[in-house]
Amino acid sequence: xxxxxxxxxxxxxxxxxxxxxxxxxxxxxxxxxxxxxxxxxxxxxxxxxxxxxxxxxxxxxxxxxxxxxxxxxxxxxxxxxxxxxxxxxxxxxxxxxxxxxxxxxxxxxxxxxxxxxxxxxxxxxxxxxxxxxxxxxxxxxxxxxxxxxxxxxxxxxxxxxxxxxxxxxxxxxxxxxxxxxxxxxxxxxxxxxxxxxxxxxxxxxxxxxxxxxxxxxxxxxxxxxxxxxxxxxxxxxxxxxxxxxxxxxxxxxxxxxxxxxxxxxxxxxxxxxxxxxxxxxxxxxxxxxxxxxxxxxxxxxxxxxxxxxxxxxxxxxxxxxxxxxxxxxxxxxxxxxxxxxxxxxxxxxxxxxxxxxxxxxxxxxxxxxxxxxxxxxxxxxxxxxxxxxxxxxxxxxxxxxxxxxxxxxxxxxxxxxxxxxxx
Numbered sequence: 243x244x245x246x247x248x249x250x251x252x253x254x255x256x257x258x259x260x261x262x263x264x265x266x267x268x269x270x271x272x273x274x275x276x277x278x279x280x281x282x283x284x285x286x287x288x289x290x291x292x293x294x295x296x297x298x299x300x301x302x303x304x305x306x307x308x309x310x311x312x313x314x315x316x317x318x319x320x321x322x323x324x325x326x327x328x329x330x331x332x333x334x335x336x337x338x339x340x341x342x343x344x345x346x347x348x349x350x351x352x353x354x355x356x357x358x359x360x361x362x363x364x365x366x367x368x369x370x371x372x373x374x375x376x377x378x379x380x381x382x383x384x385x386x387x388x389x390x391x392x393x394x395x396x397x398x399x400x401x402x403x404x405x406x407x408x409x410x411x412x413x414x415x416x417x418x419x420x421x422x423x424x425x426x427x428x429x430x431x432x433x434x435x436x437x438x439x440x441x442x443x444x445x446x447x448x449x450x451x452x453x454x455x456x457x458x459x460x461x462x463x464x465x466x467x468x469x470x471x472x473x474x475x476x477x478x479x480x481x482x483x484x485x486x487x488x489x490x491x492x493x494x495x496x497x498x499x500x501x502x503x504x505x506x507x508x509x510x511x512x513x514x515x516x517x518x519x520x521x522x523x524x525x526x527x528x529x530x531x532x533x534x535x536x537x538x539x540x541x542x543x544x545x546x547x548x549x550x551x552x553x554x555x556x557x558x559x560x561x562x563x564x565x566x567x568x569x570x571x572x573x574x575x576x577x578x579x580x581x582x583x584x585x586x587x588x589x590x591x592x593x594x595x596x597x598x599x600x601x602x603x604x605x606x607x608x609x610x611x612x613x614x615x616x617x618x619x620x621x622x623x624x625x626x627x628x629x630x631x632x633x634x635x636x637x638x639x640x641x642x643x644x645x646x647x648x649x650x651x652x653x654x655x656x657x658x659x660x661x662x663x664x665x
Contacts (some may be wrong), residue, residue: 256386263350263596265405265435266559267472268530269615270629274471274634275522276512283511288512291526292499294320298510301517302478308519310460311452319464319494320503320513323475324435324464326338329355330353330497331460332397333481334490335429336361341388345376345607347562347601348490349405349433364388364395365602368543372553373562375411375622378418385426398428402448403436406601406611407562408538408555410440413449420454421481430459432526435467438527440557441535448481457482460490467558468527469516476505476513529629534559537614540635545612559615562598565608568654572608579605590650593617 278477294302299315306313321327331353336342342356353363366376366384376384376398388395400419402411423430432451440446453460461480465471481487481492498504505513517524538555545552551564563570565583577583580597587595593616598609618625619639628634635641 249349250279263594263600263611264464265472266613267615267626268534268616270530270560270625272471273523273526275520276516279510279515280474280512285510286507286511288507290504290507292504293495294318294505295510298514298517301514302480305478305519305623306461306480306519309450309478310457312448313483317481317483317491319479319481319491319498319506320510321479321498321503322509322617323466324433324462324477325351325355325537326475326498326503327431327462327477327479327494328352328399329358329360330494330501330503331431331462331490333359333497333631334493335397335431336449339394340397341386341393343376343381343395343398343428344602345374345400345404347373347406347598347603349401350596350600352399352433362393364393368407369415372404372409372410372411372415373407374401375416375419376400378415378422381422382418382426385428395426396428397431398423399431399433401433401436402450403434403440403557404559405436405558406598407553408447408558408560409553410446410556412445416449416451417454420451424455424458426559428458430455432459432461432634435464436558437463438468439531439534439559441538441555443532448558452480452482454571457484457487460487465513465516468531469523470509470512474494474509474512476509478513478517483628526629533628533634534614534616536635536643537617537640540621541612541614541647543619544644544648545651547648548654550654560611560613562609562611565610565654569608571654577608580607580609581605582606583610583652587650590653591647611639612647616645 297521298320299318302318303313341362343366343367344352344362356363364384367380368379385395430451440448452461464477481491538561542552542561545563549567552561555561577586584595584597587610594608598607599605603609618628624639631637
């Protein structure tokens with residue numbers, strides 16, 4: 243069991259690590275139809291109501307209903323990005339002395355909001371096959387130990403399609419974890435930002451915890467996952483259709499009001515359009531997912547060939563690599579923890595490579611998240627060509643990027659062999 247307190251993760255000579263990297267972007271130009279909607283709304287002077295205007299809430303209801311999670315507008319709230327909603331949910335659910343549970347690793351932005359509110363965060367191990375959802379037995383043991391130490395665990399945040407591991411938790415595991423959590427009286431917040439980025443949707447079964455235990459789960463979706471550019475912050479939350487869910491919804495609206503957390507009117511218009519999923523947006527999303535699936539598979543092959551470990555990416559625009567097998571080599575180069583590995587790979591690759599410590603993993607574990615967006619090219623023209631090409635991996639600029647990635651890891655492997663050869 244690992245407990246995190248405010249300020250604990252600032253290591254000497256490693257810089258601040260409490261606030262992690264942003265969501266991996268798709269690296270593509272904005273869809274013209276989205277730009278047109280936002281531009282048309284740019285002249286509006288009125289502010290959006292806290293929690294979202296009726297049109298936006300109706301669009302969110304339609305979005306969830308199409309995914310088997312029907313709801314009414316009184317069960318939905320919108321905010322300027324998932325972090326604002328998670329902050330409000332954490333404040334509403336985790337009162338004084340209440341503890342928050344998250345998987346290890348987890349999205350970089352989850353734990354900081356609990357720590358900002360002074361709530362202890364406990365990281366629960368995930369099983370070997372996937373991230374995002376805690377192992378049910380480890381969850382029960384963590385709850386037992388926290389209570390034995392006088393704590394009060396009440397909130398569990400999880401994600402079926404996960405950042406940073408890019409995996410999708412199997413329904414059997416999810417069911418066991420959800421049953422264990424609800425039996426212990428935990429409320430679940432399901433971050434479903436990446437659910438629409440599954441690489442093989444006809445082969446991968448993705449089930450929301452809200453389908454299993456609708457009375458105990460609040461769903462949060464950041465539209466930057468698959469619907470909006472990351473620079474247009476908007477997110478929606480779906481609350482349980484119970485008395486407790488209505489009280490939680492009202493409390494979250496109170497907190498958003500106190501924060502002044504409204505979506506900008508032009509962004510709200512674009513968000514409503516995106517949540518309606520018209521044909522141009524749906525086609526772009528499907529093409530984007532196909533593109534990043536191909537690039538992620540190629541990047542995974544390069545990383546594994548270089549001697550690292552990584553689960554095959556199943557969703558998102560990233561993969562999570564473990565360079566533990568190269569620890570001796572990296573130590574010879576002065577790399578002994580995730581921050582130093584982040585510094586080394588960011589320099590070698592010429593793109594961000596945030597260390598696993600930013601996602602709640604131990605600082606000593608040699609893990610990094612690698613995004614696929616930077617591999618698509620350096621200009622809008624190159625990235626658009628990736629989107630429209632039937633063979634994006636054969637484009638010269640993509641080949642160069644993948645060769646550079648492969649070379650960086652090959653160099654690490656070759657150096658490791660040279661390091662071991664005198665023995």
